[in-house]
Amino acid sequence: MNDATGHSITARDVNLWYGKFQALCDVTLNIKHGFITSLIGPSGCGKTTLLRCFNRVNERYNYVTTKGEILVLGKNIYDPDVSLIELRKSVGMVFQRPNPLPVSVYENVVFGLRVHAGGDALRKPALDEAVEKALTEVNLWHDLKDRLDHKAITLQLEQQQKLCIARLLPLKPEIILMDEPCSALDVEGTAAIEELMFALKGRYTIVIVTHNMAQARRTSDECIFMLLGKVIEHRRTEELFLTPANLQTTEYIEGRYG
Amino acid sequence: MNASTGHAMFGETPPVRRKLRQEALAQWVFGAMAAAMIVPLLLIVGYLVVRAAPSLNLEFLLEVPKRGMTEGGIWPAFVGTLYLVFLSLAFSAPIGILAAVYLNEYARDNWFNRVINLAVINLAGVPSIVHALFGLGAFVYAARFGYSIISASLTLAIMTLPVIIAATREALASVPRSFREACWNVGATRWQTIWAVVLPNSISGILTGIILEVSRAAGETAPVMFTGVVFFKAVERGDLFPYYLNEQCMALSMHLYTISTQVPGVKESIPFATAIVLLALVLMVNAAAISLRVYLRSRKKW
Known part of the structure; x- marks a missing residue:
């Protein structure tokens, strides 16, 4: 499901303040459906803030004022009739540190269903099926199918992060937001998550914030460079890295600052 | 070199x-x-x-005071203290926990919640004799509970509330934010987050805080003396349910005061044995709190 333009997320003149500090200035952008789009830029440039706007989880961290509109699948999520609960079902988030809940693997995966669904969807066979489907999608089923009752916190970090992605899937999200999903992982873990991203793209729109320019270059179709709360450049990834249009972009990807 | x-x-x-x-x-x-x-x-x-030493035996605990409290045991006072402690916690624990959940999970930083916080902190600093007077006015007279176990328990409950709130808030705050984020991002409401994740992971801290308040409630003299504890009450030996809640009762702290200062000719070892019982009760409760905490902590791995 996407609107006629093929954009999953459209931001128009988004301004955001933490108290009096302006973290986003006039952000306008389109994120294409089914693509992996990366947000890069130095620390404090607003990329995580922008990411958190897309499912409005920012508002849980007090003192946020947001102006402008963000259309997700064609609907302005800042409209008063938008339910945050339904919005976050469609737009899930994966964090820097894997954050499985301190319960079993199984319960982690069905947590979203328990939160949202009722009746038949919560019967054992339906839940079992959801768990198998979600874990298969993130390549964990084979490793964990005999350990579904183990505490999720005892898994390896890479498995934990995959589990955090799997936790979103039973809710049938359209968009998956990833906030530096590999920065706590080793090389192999990073590679596994990146592979998973490739497998998931197309079905899901993925927006990834990363400090690692090489990762942005490897993984993303489009790349957005941000600086001091503004979008400086937004192009296809290879273009942005090979022939950046903006001097600030050039200097950043050359590593002159960061 | x-x-x-x-x-x-x-x-x-x-x-x-x-x-x-x-x-x-x-x-x-x-x-x-x-x-x-x-x-x-x-x-x-x-x-x-x-x-x-001469009075330390089970008989002393189970026996009622005899011969104008100069001999015998302390059963009525012991049971009275148990009544007061459990009833006061039955009032203060639910209120305290719910209030703390509100303050920690729901409250935004505005003037109203700052006033609540200030109230909690200052309530903790009110001397117990002032609580006693308040309890006398509020529960004994205004609410017409009379001098009774209920009045005394409610007074103790108000006294223990701020500490329970503080302990519970600390326990809630120690639940990692990442757990909450995980919940928010699948669209869980605050209540679902609290119920599914926050409370199960802070219950050990909350329980410890509450149990530690037992020792305070058991030891206080002034608040209960003003509101519902008496000098002497005739009770059957070893009777577990000797009091109605609208009656007055005896309590260990008050009993210790009475036999040490008010009654002439008390057998020398009795006040000390009473003190030992009070101390042992408090220490045992604390030990229980600590072992419960150790047990619950051993089950969580983060």
Whole structure:
């Protein structure tokens, strides 16, 4: 499901303040459906803030004022009739540190269903099926199918992060937001998550914030460079890295600052 | 060799030796002060046990006071204290926990919630004798509960509330934010987050806070003396349910005061044995709290 333009997320003149500090200035952008789009830029440039706007989880961290509109699948999520609960079902988030809940693997995966669904969807066979489907999608089923009752916190970090992605899937999200999903992982873990991203793209729109320019270059179709709360450049990834249009972009990807 | 100073390379120089001496002295002084903490405890307990020895037996606990409280045991006071403690916690624990959940999970930083916080902090600082007077006015007279176990328990409940709130908030705040984020991002409401994740992971801290309040409630004299505890109440030996809640009762703290200062000719070991019972009750409850906490902590792995 996407609107006629093929954009999953459209931001128009988004301004955001933490108290009096302006973290986003006039952000306008389109994120294409089914693509992996990366947000890069130095620390404090607003990329995580922008990411958190897309499912409005920012508002849980007090003192946020947001102006402008963000259309997700064609609907302005800042409209008063938008339910945050339904919005976050469609737009899930994966964090820097894997954050499985301190319960079993199984319960982690069905947590979203328990939160949202009722009746038949919560019967054992339906839940079992959801768990198998979600874990298969993130390549964990084979490793964990005999350990579904183990505490999720005892898994390896890479498995934990995959589990955090799997936790979103039973809710049938359209968009998956990833906030530096590999920065706590080793090389192999990073590679596994990146592979998973490739497998998931197309079905899901993925927006990834990363400090690692090489990762942005490897993984993303489009790349957005941000600086001091503004979008400086937004192009296809290879273009942005090979022939950046903006001097600030050039200097950043050359590593002159960061 | 370092030619200029005559010392071995990286060897001790006189200033270094002086620093090391200071360091040793500082450590010794701090250590001695810390060790000094053990002395009063040992002295108190040792002194009490020695003086109480002739009366320390199960009979003393189960028997009622006899001959104008100069002989016999302390059963009515012991049961009375249990009544007061459990009833007061039955009032204060639910209110305290719910209030703390609101303050920690829902409350935004605005003037209203700052006033609540200020109230909680100041309530904790109110002297117990003032609580006693308040309880007398509010529960005994205004609410017409009379001098009764209910009045005394409610007074104790108000006294213990701020500490329960503080302990619960601390326990809630220690639940990692990442757990909450995980919930928010699948669209869980605050209540679902609290119920599914926050409470199960803070329950050990909350319980510990509550149990530790038992010792305070058991030891207080003034609040219960003003509101519902009496000098003497005739009770059957070993009776577990001797009081109605709208009656007055006896309590260990008050009993200790009475037999130590108000009644002539009390058998010498009885006040000390009473103190031992009170102390043992409190220590046992604390030990239970600690083992519960250890057990619950051993089950969580983060």
